[in-house]
Amino acid sequence: MPLDKPYKDVPGTTIFDAEESRKGYWLNQFCMSLMQAENRERFKADERAYLDEWAMSEDQKQAVLARDLNRCISLGGNIYFLAKIGATDGKSFQQMAGSMTGxxxxxxxxxxxxxxxxxxxxxxxxxxxxxxxxxxxxxx
Incomplete structure (x- = not known):
């Protein structure tokens, strides 16, 4: 039985709850892997090959490749984990947030x-x- 989620009525906001955590588990694990320099280098050398090592959905992989952070969030990504992608790309959190708002x-x-x-x-x-x-x- 799904839980009542009154926060679903907040526009433009995704609450990272248990359901989102389960949905984005492998996406977020991939992001955390980027904390290690060796993994960042492997990712930058061949992004698709590195993503294919993770049990992420194709939609999640495509969102990462496109750097579509809003889509990543809708697919279970947590912004604090996704920030590792931005850091790998040399982007500040402010640059990432700005891109997410257009x-x-x-x-x-x-x-x-x-x-x-x-x-x-x-x-x-x-x-x-x-x-x-x-x-x-x-x-x-």
Whole structure:
């Protein structure tokens, strides 16, 4: 029986719970392997061959190859583990976060300095749905 997860109604947020942990286990283990210099070198030398050593899904491997961190998260990746990919690529956490929002590093930094994104209209998914329904009704 699935647990009640009221946090699923938070837009743009994936909570790394037990279900996500199970789904992303091998993806996250791969990321942790990048803490060792030898493994980073092997990965950089032939990314696909190194990924094929891990029991990850093809979707997870493709997300890593594309450096699509949002997709990695949706496939069970934890941002703190995924940061090892960014570090291997010479990227800062700020650069990674900016890329995940579709913003430049500078724009992301400025937004965070100013307190982050506004919560207005972003508290719950049902707020988005209500706004879209209202806009659709107005356009008719």
């Amino acid at each position: 913003m430049t590093e500078e724009a992301y930094r400025e937004m965070m300095i100013k307190g982050g994104r506004s919560i207005e209209g972003n508290r719950y998914t049902h707020e988005w749905e209500a706004r879209l329904a209202a806009e659709k009704k107005e356009s008719k």
